[in-house]
Amino acid sequence: MSDLRTILAENLRRLRKDKGLSQEDLAGLAEVDRTYISLIERKRNSISLDKLEQIATALNVEAYLLIKP
Amino acid sequence: MSDLRTILAENLRRLRKDKGLSQEDLAGLAEVDRTYISLIERKRNSISLDKLEQIATALNVEAYLLIKP
């Protein structure tokens, strides 16, 4: 199974909420589509490294922390 | 210049060499084409989370370590 999708979904949602951001807020900061954040949090797709980096930057965290259990 | 593609390329090559594996050996273990490993090490594409996990499993390491600086 895709454990990493679950880990990412959980980490992302936690970090996003901690910063008081909506999916749309984060999408704006990361310059990705609004629906895309939703897809990740629902584990519907296998995000690319480039997008992972964009989102990590928007959240001000190191990218690897997004997929660290 | 330490974007995720570069970090992954370096970590992957280092881990692979440490285990004395050729690109072809690793490809076999990870069940991907040999040239695909070559593409990653040359930073040609932004690999997906699923593929990252597949390769991490083949190397017996946690996936996040592949993209940790």
Place this chain on the structure above:
DNA sequence: TTGTGACTAAAAGTCCGTT
């Protein structure tokens, strides 16, 4: 043993919406 261009198939990612 690895790098590379060329190519098709598949999946990511966007943009319009509605519930």
Place this chain on the structure above:
DNA sequence: CAACGGACTTTTAGTCACA
């Protein structure tokens, strides 16, 4: 505010012959 759908474009996945 978030889940979700459809239709679309862009990028990755995957493979080959050859250098």
